[in-house]
Structure formats: C-alpha cells, structure tokens
Amino acid sequence: MSERQKIALSRRSFIAWTSAASVMATLPLSKQLYAATPEEEKAVVQATDAVTQGKWKPVACWHNCGGRCVNKALVVDGVVVRQKTDDVVADSPDFPQQRGCLRGRSQRKQVFGADRLKYPMKRKGWAPGGGDKSLRGRDQWVRISWDEALDIVASESKRIKEKYGQESIWITGGNGVEIQSVYAKAGGFVGDWGTTSWGAWFETPAHLGLLEGFYTFGTNDRFDMRNSQLIVMWGANPAWSSPGSPTYNYYQAKKAGARFISIDPSYTTTAELMDADWYPINPGTDHALALGIMYALLEMDSPDSPLIDWDFLRRCTVGFDESNMPAGADPKGNFKDYLLGTYTGEPKTPEWASNICGLSASDIRTLAREIGGTNRVALLTGWAPARIHNGEGWVQAFSTLGFMTGHMGRPGRMTGVSCHFAAGNNGTRLVMAGASGLPSVPNPVSLKINHNELNRALLEKKFRQRGVGDVDANIQMIIHPFNATLQTRANISQSVEAYRKDIELVVTAAYVPHTCAKYSDIVLPVTTEWEREGTILNPSNREVIIAAVNVTPPLYEAKSDQWIAKEIGKRLGINVDEVFPISEKQQFFNKLNGATIIGEDGKTTEPLITITQADIDEWQVTGKPQQGRITLNEFLTVGKYQVERSSDDNYGYIAYEDFIRDPQANPRPTPSGKFEIYCQTLVEKADECGWTKLPPIPEYIPSASGYEASFSDFSKKEKGDYPFQIYNPHYLRRSHSTLDNVPWLREQWPSPIYINASDAKRLGIKHGETVLITSPQGKIVRPALVTQTMKPGVVALPHGSWTNVDEKTGIDMAGADNTLTIQVPTGLGTSGWNTMLCNIEKWHGDQLVPDAAIPQRIIF
Structure with a gap:
C-alpha cells in the first residue's frame, strides 16, 4: 500500500472516523464547531422581530482576501443593527449570488469595535x-x-x-x-x-512568457472549467484562501463530471468538498515532485500511449531538448537532458523525487499517467507553494509540466494560478471601475x-x-x-x-x-x-x-x-x-x-x-x-x-488560445516569442538582484529552511534540532492580519497549531493541550489541534495572528507566524514564509488564555 493510500481519507472513511471520534480533531484543517445557546437563539429572534424600519446600504468589505463580496448593513437612526449579503438575484450556477463570508458579516464589530483608535x-x-x-x-x-x-x-x-x-x-x-x-x-x-502573497509568481512568469501575477489572466474562465475531466489542485484551497464564489465554481466543474486531485501537505476543506484524491507532500518540495512527474512522462510516453504533447513543445516552447534551444545557448543545457541526468549523472526519477517530496515513486508515476493520459486537465495552483526561498524554479517547473502535456490554451485545459479574486473564474475583466482622477506623483x-x-x-x-x-x-x-x-x-x-x-x-x-x-x-x-x-x-471577479x-x-x-x-x-x-x-x-x-x-x-x-x-x-x-x-x-x-453569463455567450475566456493556435502570428513577449523553458532572462534578472544565482532551466535547488534542512544528516534521514516543517495556511478568522481583533471571529476560529495524530502521540501531546513551538528565530505557544488530515512531520500555523510577546520570556503568546520566520534574500527577492522549521513540545508554563478571552487593546 502506498504512503498516499495509507494517509488519504475517502469521504466515506472520513465521515465514519469523525462519527467515532472528536469532530474538531478530524475536520480538514478546520475549527471547533460552535453551537448557539438557547438564550442566544432567543436573543437573535427578539432582535430580528424588533427591527421594523431602517435602510439597507451596500457597505465595504475592503480587505485583501480577494473575495470582494456583496455586504449590506441595515442602518436604523445611524446605527448598524444587522448585516446581510447578496440577495439581489435568485442564486443559480450560471448567475450566482456574490455571497460574503463570516469575516464580511462581522465587519460591524471592527468598524464599531471598542478597540477603535479614537484620538491622536x-x-x-x-x-x-x-x-x-x-x-x-x-x-x-x-x-x-x-x-x-x-x-x-x-x-x-x-x-x-x-x-x-x-x-x-x-x-x-x-x-x-x-x-x-x-x-x-x-x-x-x-x-x-x-513578493508578498504571490511568492515567486510575482515576477518569474513574465520572463517565461506567461500571463501570471496579480492583474493578468493565465487560466480559463468558470464555464470552461466545466469542460475539464481532471482538475489538479496543487497547493490550492479556495474554500479558505478565496472565499466568495470560487469554491462554488469548482463545485460546478465537479457536478459536470470532473475528478479532483489535491497535492497539499493537508487534506484541505476544498479537497474534502470535491472528494479529491489526496497526495500529501512535504512543503516546499513541489518542484522536486514536478521533476519526478516529468521524468515519468518521458519514461512512459509511447506512440501507442502518448503522454507528452511533442507538437506543443516544438511549436510553442524553447529549451526542452537540444533541438529547440534558443540562439547562443549551449545545447547541453537543455531541460530534457537535465531530467535524464545525461550530463549530471543524477536523473530526476520518481525515486529521486520521492526521497524529497514524501510521495512514493508509485504515486508519482500515477500522477504522471493521470496528468499526461487525461485529455482535458486543469493544472491549478495557488500562490502558497511559491512562497518559498528559491521558489522561482518551482514556477518554471510547474509551467513546464503544463507545456509537456499540452494542457494550455484549449477547452478544459489550463495551467496556472487559480486564487484570490480570479480563483475558479479567470479572464479579462468584463466590468471595471473608472480611475479616481488623482495625479500620479513620482518618487x-x-x-x-x-x-x-x-x-x-x-x-x-x-x-x-x-x-x-x-x-x-x-x-x-x-x-x-x-x-x-x-x-x-x-x-x-x-x-x-x-x-x-x-x-x-x-x-x-x-x-x-x-x-x-x-x-x-x-x-x-x-x-x-x-x-x-x-x-x-x-x-x-471578472463579472x-x-x-x-x-x-x-x-x-x-x-x-x-x-x-x-x-x-x-x-x-x-x-x-x-x-x-x-x-x-x-x-x-x-x-x-x-x-x-x-x-x-x-x-x-x-x-x-x-x-x-x-x-x-x-x-x-x-x-x-x-x-x-x-x-x-x-x-x-x-x-x-x-x-454580468449575466451563459455558456454560449461572447465572454468566454481561454488563456493563450491565440498563441497556441498560431505562435508565429501571436508571439509571447519573450526574446524567442515563445514560452521559455530555457530562460536566459531569469539568469540575468537574478544577477541584477545579486543574492543568489538562478539557472536558465528549472533545476531543483533546496530551499533555505526547507525539508532537507530539517535533518542533521539527510542521507541517513536523521532529524535535527528543528525536525518539523511548518507552513502558514490562510485562515477564515482573518484577511492576512486584518480582523484578528474581532471577538466574534476569535471565538469561532481559535487559531491552533495543526499536528498529525501520530506525531502528537509520539510527543505525548493531546488534542487541545498547549504546545511550545520553537524556531531559530523565536518561540510561540498555541493549542494543538490533533488530526489525521496533516502529513506526518508537518504542522500548520494559520497566518496573521497579532503578535503578543511576553516581555519576560520573549515568547509570543498569540502565535504569530512571523515570530518564527526568517528574512533570507534569494533569487528574485521571493519571501519564503512556507519554508521554515520548528520543534514542538508540551508547554509547562501557565495555562494559555483562549484567544477569545484575551481583552481587546482598548486605549482611551
């Protein structure tokens, strides 16, 4: 039985397990469920009955979550007494309501909170x-x-x-x-x-000829997603990171027949909703996995059972093999020979990748067959896997996997980022605000x-x-x-x-x-x-x-x-x-x-x-x-x-469609006019930054504070002083750090540290107990959420808690993720929040006060 089969939870076994054990401990990276008391329910009914007048106003939920949902406030005599979300149209898959999440619905507790700054x-x-x-x-x-x-x-x-x-x-x-x-x-x-949220997607894609970044559109729209037969969510969890309609759009693709795969250190809420096959990966090793998959594609490809789109590689890319290298480049520097180890002596086999990413070689070959052997595949990633040191190569490797399999520019086929406001529905904007009219003042x-x-x-x-x-x-x-x-x-x-x-x-x-x-x-x-x-x-979103x-x-x-x-x-x-x-x-x-x-x-x-x-x-x-x-x-x-949409309107969007149909007539903005697997510009831009070198092809470079660094002796797999990898999922209590002060959200989402049940048992940590998390940069304490939905050896700490340092001990009692992270400049300046290491042990200090019980910072 493969590692994935041992760990992965089917929907049926997941539900059965949660019935027998604590619901909180098994929800996919989730939270303790909160049930209203009878007194609270009665108060809600009384408050609702008391509101007989007032005016509903559209109000801002202006934070950087990417949702941009409808949020309305009922104002009575200048006081907001209630909030609601979109109810303008009857909800339907083709014309969905733009519903807000719990953060937007708690907005009045921020605007009118007791902790508002009142005076200079x-x-x-x-x-x-x-x-x-x-x-x-x-x-x-x-x-x-x-x-x-x-x-x-x-x-x-x-x-x-x-x-x-x-x-x-x-x-x-x-x-x-x-x-x-x-x-x-x-x-x-x-x-x-x-590079903030984007990680290496901030700058790298433009040099490769890709439409990625924040305001560009490298994947297809929501109607075309329904044409996909297989959707691979690679480090993507829109149910948490992109609230609003994105997850609903993913679900329409599922209803249309798409199967889902989730490659992620955790069995996410989105994976559970889509009943996805889970491939638990070590954080920051996505690049190695992609190389192993691409080697397997070469290994298993045949005329009778083609897995590689050789026509796509020939017409639309440069640098894959020695026959299509850019002018002036050493033919031996091609990507195919790097994969095969022709000149390095180290082929990037599934076995090689398995030693790094944590998936079995068998599972890596299964992924290769699924991605290469399925006709219409959507390879969709979030920004999180690229928020690592030396992350530029991951962006290049992920994109090259899309090039090799030809999953770009065609119905149901796409490769790129699907997160923030464009998650599940990418494409040029159909409706847009005007400019404010203020002049730009150069610095x-x-x-x-x-x-x-x-x-x-x-x-x-x-x-x-x-x-x-x-x-x-x-x-x-x-x-x-x-x-x-x-x-x-x-x-x-x-x-x-x-x-x-x-x-x-x-x-x-x-x-x-x-x-x-x-x-x-x-x-x-x-x-x-x-x-x-x-x-x-x-x-x-574009509509x-x-x-x-x-x-x-x-x-x-x-x-x-x-x-x-x-x-x-x-x-x-x-x-x-x-x-x-x-x-x-x-x-x-x-x-x-x-x-x-x-x-x-x-x-x-x-x-x-x-x-x-x-x-x-x-x-x-x-x-x-x-x-x-x-x-x-x-x-x-x-x-x-x-904008009211339909599947046969003129608003459909397929990224790169014109280029892939005719690369000569629609060149990409690169020196070659094509997608660049071999990219000399990356080399030059890294030299311009001056921190670390970047190769022209996606060679694997271990991340500083990444998986390999968790070992004192990697060859013997002997763990060091900081044996756990820790990463920072975006969390529904906050938008980054904004809203962390709102009592309602603190009560509903307690911001624990997620740890695998086997790791917790080995360390003697019980569900709900306080633990001390230590990195070379700092120490924090958090309640432990013990779960089967985390990969062993990996823990997850939600991003964005407001730091609250005990001045006597130097320990952050609020569990801020950036108390543990390190500033290491690499490549094109990518920040590596998701490559860090820690140790975990039981906390022997005073009992930790739950976040919801911590007094607000009220000044005057």
Missing part, C-alpha cells in the same frame, strides 16, 4: 530624537490634539531630513498611498518591495529595500539595491500608512529589536491598535471605508463590480488618510492642491462615471452607469451625462452590477 496619541516616553526607544511596544499612551500630532510629524520630518538626508525616511508599503504622494512631492522617501528617491533585507537595513545600515549592489542605509523615521508591514514581514522579533534601537520616530495611521501602532511613537486614528464618501471595490456607500460620520476624532496627508503636506510646505486637486467626493464620482462594461459582442467597451445632469448637480461635482446599463441611484442602492 503620543508614546509617553517619546521625545524629539526618539526618547527612550526601548519602551516602544510597552510604553503608556498620552492623548494629544490633532494639531500637536501633525506638527510633530511634520517638524520631525524636516529635522530628520535636514540632519540625515532625504533617504532617512522610510514609508512602508507600495506606491500610491496618499501620504507617499505627499512625501514624494516633498522630496521623496525610501520605499520597499517584495524622486530611487532606493527600495527588499522585504528580505528590511531588518538588515535597520540593524546593519546596509541593504542590496537591485541593479546597484550594497548601499548604505540610515533610516531614522518610519511611517506606516494603510498596511501592516511590521506584522506581515518575516522575523518580527528581529524587527522589534531594530525598532527599539536607532530610529528616532515611528508613525502609524490606523483605525485599530494593530502591531504597527503598538510599536509606534505617534498614532493617527483613521476612518474606515464605512465612514468615507464611498468607493467601488476593485478588483473583484462583478461592487459599490459601497457611507454608513456613518467619522467616529470619535478619526480622519481620512487623505485629510491626514493634506495636513502634513501643508506643514511640510508643499502645494497640496497639486497632489489632491479634487475632493474625495469627486474621486468617488469619477470611479462611477468612468465605470465600463464589455458589450455583448465581447469586444466593445460601453459606459456602465447612466448618469444624468440632475445626478451631477445633486452630487455637486463635475462630469458628463451618459447612458449606461444601470442608473446611478439603482447601482448605489443595489450595491453591485453583475
């Missing part, structure tokens, strides 16, 4: 120059006025700039945030960059720090600038606008050490006291989207555009990010009207006025919203009347516009 604050121990910097994160707060807060930020900006130079101010996050535009106008600032400072070198820049005062080499850094001021950089970058403990060292001022603008705010000197309370003019939520309107006036003394940026800009002496020439209301109107829809011919673009002169006059804005599909009032009342 100053750290008690702060003084110009930094004061006692060691007290950041543990000092008391002093309430101050807006004028004092803004004056401090502006005057310190001027002083620090004059003393240390323009490159001493670091504003975290991507370009385009309001405060960044102001500082760009005022002379510039140091930025940062990284005159070119320095940008890669996320894997942030701590080095702060502690060692050097970092590697892409295309330049090592440069000096002297960051003395940090501004956190609308992001959670300190919480969501690797190695928080080292980051806190850096924040408490030399930096003279840390400023955060936020609406709740998250980690960035906690370790700041000045905190500026900002409004949520519910307190602003309104917005259109982009991006969402839907979602509106949100104002729900309540600004709470307490909170101000919008734009108001704050303007006031700081005035104090810095810039002309803020050049940065913000129009009002926030006009910006919202511009998005509405510029919204477009693709016509029924699938080609032409039309205005979406009908706007009359009366609308323009009522809004007191500038604009032009236009005729669209839906009136302005109806759109802002309903809260969405959804």
Whole structure:
C-alpha cells in the first residue's frame, strides 16, 4: 500500500472516523464547531422581530482576501443593527449570488469595535530624537490634539531630513498611498518591495512568457472549467484562501463530471468538498515532485500511449531538448537532458523525487499517467507553494509540466494560478471601475529595500539595491500608512529589536491598535471605508463590480488618510492642491462615471452607469451625462452590477488560445516569442538582484529552511534540532492580519497549531493541550489541534495572528507566524514564509488564555 493510500481519507472513511471520534480533531484543517445557546437563539429572534424600519446600504468589505463580496448593513437612526449579503438575484450556477463570508458579516464589530483608535496619541516616553526607544511596544499612551500630532510629524520630518538626508525616511508599503504622494512631492522617501502573497509568481512568469501575477489572466474562465475531466489542485484551497464564489465554481466543474486531485501537505476543506484524491507532500518540495512527474512522462510516453504533447513543445516552447534551444545557448543545457541526468549523472526519477517530496515513486508515476493520459486537465495552483526561498524554479517547473502535456490554451485545459479574486473564474475583466482622477506623483528617491533585507537595513545600515549592489542605509523615521508591514514581514522579533534601537520616530495611521501602532511613537486614528464618501471595490471577479456607500460620520476624532496627508503636506510646505486637486467626493464620482462594461459582442467597451445632469448637480461635482446599463441611484442602492453569463455567450475566456493556435502570428513577449523553458532572462534578472544565482532551466535547488534542512544528516534521514516543517495556511478568522481583533471571529476560529495524530502521540501531546513551538528565530505557544488530515512531520500555523510577546520570556503568546520566520534574500527577492522549521513540545508554563478571552487593546 502506498504512503498516499495509507494517509488519504475517502469521504466515506472520513465521515465514519469523525462519527467515532472528536469532530474538531478530524475536520480538514478546520475549527471547533460552535453551537448557539438557547438564550442566544432567543436573543437573535427578539432582535430580528424588533427591527421594523431602517435602510439597507451596500457597505465595504475592503480587505485583501480577494473575495470582494456583496455586504449590506441595515442602518436604523445611524446605527448598524444587522448585516446581510447578496440577495439581489435568485442564486443559480450560471448567475450566482456574490455571497460574503463570516469575516464580511462581522465587519460591524471592527468598524464599531471598542478597540477603535479614537484620538491622536503620543508614546509617553517619546521625545524629539526618539526618547527612550526601548519602551516602544510597552510604553503608556498620552492623548494629544490633532494639531500637536501633525506638527510633530511634520517638524520631525524636516529635522530628520535636514540632519540625515532625504533617504532617512522610510514609508512602508507600495506606491500610491496618499501620504507617499505627499512625501514624494516633498522630496521623496525610501520605499520597499517584495513578493508578498504571490511568492515567486510575482515576477518569474513574465520572463517565461506567461500571463501570471496579480492583474493578468493565465487560466480559463468558470464555464470552461466545466469542460475539464481532471482538475489538479496543487497547493490550492479556495474554500479558505478565496472565499466568495470560487469554491462554488469548482463545485460546478465537479457536478459536470470532473475528478479532483489535491497535492497539499493537508487534506484541505476544498479537497474534502470535491472528494479529491489526496497526495500529501512535504512543503516546499513541489518542484522536486514536478521533476519526478516529468521524468515519468518521458519514461512512459509511447506512440501507442502518448503522454507528452511533442507538437506543443516544438511549436510553442524553447529549451526542452537540444533541438529547440534558443540562439547562443549551449545545447547541453537543455531541460530534457537535465531530467535524464545525461550530463549530471543524477536523473530526476520518481525515486529521486520521492526521497524529497514524501510521495512514493508509485504515486508519482500515477500522477504522471493521470496528468499526461487525461485529455482535458486543469493544472491549478495557488500562490502558497511559491512562497518559498528559491521558489522561482518551482514556477518554471510547474509551467513546464503544463507545456509537456499540452494542457494550455484549449477547452478544459489550463495551467496556472487559480486564487484570490480570479480563483475558479479567470479572464479579462468584463466590468471595471473608472480611475479616481488623482495625479500620479513620482518618487524622486530611487532606493527600495527588499522585504528580505528590511531588518538588515535597520540593524546593519546596509541593504542590496537591485541593479546597484550594497548601499548604505540610515533610516531614522518610519511611517506606516494603510498596511501592516511590521506584522506581515518575516522575523518580527528581529524587527522589534531594530525598532527599539536607532530610529528616532515611528508613525502609524490606523483605525485599530494593530502591531504597527503598538510599536509606534505617534498614532493617527483613521476612518474606515464605512465612514468615507464611498468607493467601488476593485478588483473583484471578472463579472462583478461592487459599490459601497457611507454608513456613518467619522467616529470619535478619526480622519481620512487623505485629510491626514493634506495636513502634513501643508506643514511640510508643499502645494497640496497639486497632489489632491479634487475632493474625495469627486474621486468617488469619477470611479462611477468612468465605470465600463464589455458589450455583448465581447469586444466593445460601453459606459456602465447612466448618469444624468440632475445626478451631477445633486452630487455637486463635475462630469458628463451618459447612458449606461444601470442608473446611478439603482447601482448605489443595489450595491453591485453583475454580468449575466451563459455558456454560449461572447465572454468566454481561454488563456493563450491565440498563441497556441498560431505562435508565429501571436508571439509571447519573450526574446524567442515563445514560452521559455530555457530562460536566459531569469539568469540575468537574478544577477541584477545579486543574492543568489538562478539557472536558465528549472533545476531543483533546496530551499533555505526547507525539508532537507530539517535533518542533521539527510542521507541517513536523521532529524535535527528543528525536525518539523511548518507552513502558514490562510485562515477564515482573518484577511492576512486584518480582523484578528474581532471577538466574534476569535471565538469561532481559535487559531491552533495543526499536528498529525501520530506525531502528537509520539510527543505525548493531546488534542487541545498547549504546545511550545520553537524556531531559530523565536518561540510561540498555541493549542494543538490533533488530526489525521496533516502529513506526518508537518504542522500548520494559520497566518496573521497579532503578535503578543511576553516581555519576560520573549515568547509570543498569540502565535504569530512571523515570530518564527526568517528574512533570507534569494533569487528574485521571493519571501519564503512556507519554508521554515520548528520543534514542538508540551508547554509547562501557565495555562494559555483562549484567544477569545484575551481583552481587546482598548486605549482611551
């Protein structure tokens, strides 16, 4: 019996097992079920009966989950008394409702939470120059006025700039945030960059000629997914990572007859829903498995039983074998000979791959037969397998597997990323919001720090600038606008050490006291989207555009990010009207006025919203009347516009269809005009970054802190000091770290550490007991969820808990994943959150307080 057969759970055996044991311990990476008490049920009925008036308003669920679902609030006398989701149309597979998840439905507990930041604050121990910097994160707060807060930020900006130079101010996050535009106008600032959620899918695909990344579309749409006979979910769990309609779209493919395979360290919720065959893999070894599958394809391919699409390889790729190498490349550097070990002496056989990935050689050959021998296959991956050090080769290997089998550009056949807003329904957008109308303000400072070198820049005062080499850094001021950089970058403990060292001022603008705010000197309370003019939520899935309107006036003394940026800009002496020439209301109107829809011919673009002169006059804005599909009032009342689809409309999308039909007439944007299995550009881009080398073909490079590093002697399979691999699934309690403070979500999703039952038994750990998890970077404690649905030797820690360090022990009592991670720059700057190691042992300290019982961080 294979390893997969020993571990995998069929639906029938799964249900039988859960009937005999604890439901919590066996749900697929799930949670303890919560049942309402009779008193709670009675209170709900009474509250429902009491609501006889009010107005339903479409409201924002604006966080970075990728769902972009319909969310509505019932407002009575300015108070939100209830929420609901999409009920505009009768739900159907072809025209589905855009239903929200529990996070969106708990949104009012965030907007109106007791822990809202209410007033501008100053750290008690702060003084110009930094004061006692060691007290950041543990000092008391002093309430101050807006004028004092803004004056401090502006005057310190001027002083620090004059003393240390323009490159001493670091504003975290991507370009385009309001405060960044102001500082760009005022002379510039140091930025940062990284691969964040995408991992190696951030940059690698473009060099290979692929349509991947965030706003590109490398897989087919939901109607074509129903044509697939086999769907391979490789590190993809949309039921958790892409809530909304994606999992529903997957299910329609299942109903149409598709079989599912899940390649994942855990038996996920999506795998259980699709009754998928589970192939449990060691995290970060997907590349090795792909190589083993491709070797098996070569091994088993024959004219009578073809598994490889040789025509596809010949016409659409370069670099597979010595006969189709790009000009100037060494023929011996081809990929086929690498697989066969012709020149290295190490063929990438299924047996070789098995030693790394944890699947048996038999299962690897089974996967090869399934993928190569099935006519219409969808190879769909999430970003998670590429969030590893040295992950660029995985992207290249996964794509090459699609090239070899020809599963691209044809009905029911696709290879690429299926996650976030495009999960289960990719393709060019059919409906889209207009631009705000604000000008782009270029940053005159070119320095940008890669996320894997942030701590080095702060502690060692050097970092590697892409295309330049090592440069000096002297960051003395940090501004956190609308992001959670300190919480969501690797190695928080080292980051806190850096924040408490030399930096003279840390400023955060936020609406709740998250980690960035906690370790700041000045905190500026900002409004949520519910307190602003309104917005259109982009991006969402290709068929839907979602509106949100104002729900309540600004709470307490909170101000919008734009108001704050303007006031700081005035104090810095810039002309803020050049940065913000129009009002926030006009910006919202511009998005509405510029919204477009693709016509029924699938080609032409039309205005979406009908706007009359009366609308323009009522809004007191500038604009032009236009005729669209839906009136302005109806759109802002309903809260969405959804394109009605059918299987025979002109909106269908098959990625790369034109190229694969005629590569000569529709070349890819690569030097060869084809998909590049051999990619010299990757070599050059890695050299430009200057951290580690990348080969032109997808050679296997073990990840730093990956599976091989868990052994003191890999050849003898003797485990080292950190024997477990640990990875970070996205979790329905949070969107990254956002919403982690909401009591409802803390109660429903307790954020445990998931551990296999055999590992737990060996360590004497019982279900629900507190355990200590240690990595070379830090220590955390978590309750153990003992389950059969994790691969032995692997544990899963949900991503995004707000760090809460016991200052006496240095242990993170909240279990933040980035307390354990490490900043290691490799390749094209990919962050390796899913390649880390840990040890687990029973906790012998004080009893861990459940997350739901931890008091909120209420300040004033």
